Amino acid sequence: MENCFICKKHKGENSASDFKIYEDQAVAIYHLDPGDGEVYLGYVFIEVKRHIPGLADMNDEESCAVGRMMKRTSAVYMKEFPVEHVYSFVIGHNIPHLHFHIVPRYKGSPREYWGVKADEWPEAPRGNREAVLKFCSKLSALINAE
Template sequence: MADDSAGPVAGCYVCDKHRGLRHAMPGGPLWADELTVVTHIDPRDTAVDDVYLGHLLVEPRRHAPGLADLTADEARHVGQWASHAARALREEAGAEHVYAAVIGDGVPHLHLHLMPRYPGTPREYWWDRVNEWPDGPHGGVAEAAELVARLRSVTP
């Protein structure tokens, strides 16, 4: 069972992001509540100048390394926000499918990746290569912030 008293962990990328100790997220959080934050992946945190547009992260506010560490309430909120974000990607961004993955090898604070597959994506780029599609929508901070504003218009 998760430790409900665990506060932010110093040096944790996600904890620092939620506390405002890192640069502002493109467009700010899409949605947030007392337990969960949904954001767009930030181009400034990658080795390239742009990111796959629509690549969202659903994160618990409390430092929880993995799915098994979530409380029942956190798990419910993560699931509800993931469902809402996937619906927004479909309705507002035109995704035909949304992939979800928890990897957790690089950052030990749970972050659920949501990655849309847009119409016309060749089959060889489906699933874990969807963001490598050269003709897929990619952009920098401004483009990610613009998409965030559009997605945010889809109310929970």
């Protein structure tokens, strides 16, 4: 799709493409783009590379690849970072290209910041472009070694 933000990211046509962590034939993983500010470190997206709108549209290869990368990413977070839980969400009402939000909940996060509010915790690790790129590099190496 020519106007799809995620398709453009996969082609390297927007700044969000700078935050790639992993890619294979079926899926890609990107960190949330910090733009000119700061973002919650570890907020990543597992994106099906084929332009499809929802879960029911995945083929077997894509669903296996998504599951494998959810497991691998979560395992790395739990083993290598101060994380006590990893969330996955499919929201899908802003961008009609299937993508999964993978969000770690850092240790010490108060209950009111659990779930979809995990990234709102004011004391959570955050980073600017440089910090996110460093995080991406570390996470990429760990995921590829998993």
